[in-house]
Amino acid sequence: MTMDLTIGPVAFFWTAERMRDFYRDLATSPARRVVIGEWVCSKRLPFWQHEIPGAVETLLAAGTEVALSTLALITLKRERRQTAELFAAGIPVEIADLGALKHLPEGAPFQVGPMVNVYNEGTLYWLARKGATRICLPPELPLDSVRVLAQAGREAGVAVEVWGHGRAPLAISGRCYHARLHDRAKDSCQFVCGEDPDGREVQTLDGKSFLTVNGVQTMGHAHTTVARQIRDLGEAGVSAIRISPQHGDFAAIIDIYDRALRGISPPGATLTALGAAMPGAAFADGFLAGAPGLRPAR
Amino acid sequence: MMELVCPAGTPAALRAAVDAGAHTVYCGFADETNARNFPGLNFSREEMAAGVDYAVARGARVLVAINTYPRAGAQVVWHRAVADAHAAGAHAVILADPGLIAHAAETHPDLRLHLSVQAAAANPDAINLYADSFGIRRVVLPRVLTVEEITAINREIDIETEVFVFGGLCVMAEGRCSLSSWATGLSPNMNGVCSPAGHVAYAETEGANEARLGGWLIHRTPKGGPAPYPTLCKGCFSAPATDTAPAQTGHIFEDPVSLDATELIPRLHKAGVTALKIEGRQRSRAYVAQVVRSFRAAVEAADRGEPMPAGLLAKLTEGQAATTGAYAKTWR
Numbered sequence: 001m002t003m004d005l006t007i008g009p010v011a012f013f014w015t016a017e018r019m020r021d022f023y024r025d026l027a028t029s030p031a032r033r034v035v036i037g038e039w040v041c042s043k044r045l046p047f048w049q050h051e052i053p054g055a056v057e058t059l060l061a062a063g064t065e066v067a068l069s070t071l072a073l074i075t076l077k078r079e080r081r082q083t084a085e086l087f088a089a090g091i092p093v094e095i096a097d098l099g100a101l102k103h104l105p106e107g108a109p110f111q112v113g114p115m116v117n118v119y120n121e122g123t124l125y126w127l128a129r130k131g132a133t134r135i136c137l138p139p140e141l142p143l144d145s146v147r148v149l150a151q152a153g154r155e156a157g158v159a160v161e162v163w164g165h166g167r168a169p170l171a172i173s174g175r176c177y178h179a180r181l182h183d184r185a186k187d188s189c190q191f192v193c194g195e196d197p198d199g200r201e202v203q204t205l206d207g208k209s210f211l212t213v214n215g216v217q218t219m220g221h222a223h224t225t226v227a228r229q230i231r232d233l234g235e236a237g238v239s240a241i242r243i244s245p246q247h248g249d250f251a252a253i254i255d256i257y258d259r260a261l262r263g264i265s266p267p268g269a270t271l272t273a274l275g276a277a278m279p280g281a282a283f284a285d286g287f288l289a290g291a292p293g294l295r296p297a298r
Numbered sequence: 299m300m301e302l303v304c305p306a307g308t309p310a311a312l313r314a315a316v317d318a319g320a321h322t323v324y325c326g327f328a329d330e331t332n333a334r335n336f337p338g339l340n341f342s343r344e345e346m347a348a349g350v351d352y353a354v355a356r357g358a359r360v361l362v363a364i365n366t367y368p369r370a371g372a373q374v375v376w377h378r379a380v381a382d383a384h385a386a387g388a389h390a391v392i393l394a395d396p397g398l399i400a401h402a403a404e405t406h407p408d409l410r411l412h413l414s415v416q417a418a419a420a421n422p423d424a425i426n427l428y429a430d431s432f433g434i435r436r437v438v439l440p441r442v443l444t445v446e447e448i449t450a451i452n453r454e455i456d457i458e459t460e461v462f463v464f465g466g467l468c469v470m471a472e473g474r475c476s477l478s479s480w481a482t483g484l485s486p487n488m489n490g491v492c493s494p495a496g497h498v499a500y501a502e503t504e505g506a507n508e509a510r511l512g513g514w515l516i517h518r519t520p521k522g523g524p525a526p527y528p529t530l531c532k533g534c535f536s537a538p539a540t541d542t543a544p545a546q547t548g549h550i551f552e553d554p555v556s557l558d559a560t561e562l563i564p565r566l567h568k569a570g571v572t573a574l575k576i577e578g579r580q581r582s583r584a585y586v587a588q589v590v591r592s593f594r595a596a597v598e599a600a601d602r603g604e605p606m607p608a609g610l611l612a613k614l615t616e617g618q619a620a621t622t623g624a625y626a627k628t629w630r
Contacts (some may be wrong), residue, residue: 073442073474080421098424101427119369119395120368121369121373127396138478140476144478170476171477173551174441174624183568195538195542195543202539203536204515205547211480211535213522284592287479290483292481292512294481
């Protein structure tokens with residue numbers, strides 16, 4: 001079975017115009033499916049949600065599968081209402097917070113995003129019984145777990161995806177660290193996260209790049225990549241790898257992974273190609289190896 | 299009276315907590331099934347059974363935390379922990395993983411189930427999902443909520459709520475944080491540890507005390523000053539300047555503070571909270587005894603409608619600042 005590509009929801013606060021261009025370009029990409037929606041902060045949604053219907057239409061017309069993402073941390077009444085509305089849109093929903101399942105119409109299929117804790121086959125089977133058809137595993141899982149879960153997914157009719165490329169979502173909080181960096185609280189954030197289209201870098205005290213702050217979300221700084229582990233994932237029975245949207249030549253990044261999945265690139269070439277497409281970027285692949293997630297990919 | 303739920307990392311701490319007035323004590327087995335999987339801590343099967351007997355004989359109850367996420371292919375280790383907690387006479391088990399909860403509900407229908415804070419059920423929909431699906435009887439609320447939000451949640455759910463009032467403070471949604479494994483390879487969800495001691499290194503350099511986690515420098519204090527434990531989210535970092543923002547150095551996520559919500563107990567009571575939880579299974583029995591005594595006095599005062607005793611626990615925060623955390627909206 002050949003793996004294919006899923007494009008995850010945009011984690012950053014981009015302008016409506018940037019979103020429009022981004023999804024227009026995606027429609028002509030080799031990505032098999034796209035997950036779209038605001039999954040980090042509901043305060044951002046009014047600025048770009050009007051772009052979603054058009055983007056969905058364009059992607060569907062191009063033959064791309066589409067799912068709508070919920071928020072990763074749903075607390076407010078308004079956020080719960082928005083979640084319920086997503087299920088009414090008639091398009092598959094990817095849940096990023098387990099509480100979203102409460103709004104699932106009886107018997108409706110759904111997908112599960114990487115911020116939902118699926119660590120073992122018991123949870124995978126439970127979600128499958130509820131109607132899950134596709135699960136993107138948490139980025140911190142080692143390959144040994146991925147193997148067991150991919151096998152369980154095959155038995156339960158659930159496609160299993162792995163975080164393939166992009167800054168890994170490491171934490172979500174009630175507090176906005178982006179606003180805090182500007183000495184503001186979340187309620188008076190003035191949308192400062194929009195100033196950093198790839199998030200704000202956080203370094204250790206000796207100046208080493210370490211984390212990325214993206215509103216209420218904290219991500220790795222190095223870009224997680226499965227470039228060196230694609231064959232292992234294929235052998236494990238993983239059905240797709242997920243590419244997380246980022247600033248820069250995203251079409252080139254998709255193309256690099258597409259070539260890798262189709263076996264066009266020789267082993268080793270993928271990481272080199274990524275380095276060329278993302279000058280100055282750092283790459284990490286420790287999680288799948290059971291090592292610190294930030295372990296450099298070389 | 300609000301129920302006081304107290305930590306015990308050892309049989310001695312359990313006895314100390316019960317003797318000091320804990321209504322309930324929570325503890326875990328000495329393995330990866332619980333979220334305080336530290337060397338030298340926690341209970342053997344025999345110790346757990348003896349601990350339950352000790353507590354029950356004195357009118358107290360024991361909860362067993364089995365609140366890490368079972369490893370794929372090794373779920374039987376967690377299943378056995380649930381069965382053993384049940385056999386030991388635990389009042390309830392505290393679980394986080396849906397698969398494990400489903401197993402417990404099916405295999406041990408008479409066992410009371412509490413939803414761990416590690417499940418991060420932060421809204422009524424998530425809580426009701428667990429209650430309806432598995433018959434969960436109590437939820438430990440994540441520390442991302444304000445008192446107002448807790449009040450609103452209690453209006454929409456039928457099960458009990460338990461909230462943290464004292465001790466260590468997670469600033470991220472618990473059970474949804476991989477910062478520790480990013481730096482060390484070990485995480486709360488998979489291994490029951492956060493920023494583990496085995497990955498911490500202290501050094502003295504050029505007049506400063508430095509602390510590293512996994513080799514990453516996240517604390518530097520002048521010699522003679524306090525050298526806080528380098529928990530990742532309370533570390534000191536810098537954010538370089540951008541086109542639109544100046545550089546910042548400091549505790550970008552949270553200061554090295556601990557939680558003290560004593561003053562909020564009357565409001566939490568009013569919010570419909572059933573139980574107050576004290577963090578600290580890694581603490582000494584002397585610490586546990588003192589905190590439990592203080593909080594027992596506080597919940598008794600709250601029950602009589604009296605003001606909270608002020609500054610009760612200042613000593614116990616070990617020179618650290620205390621915060622009411624997310625319970626106040628301005629924290630965000």
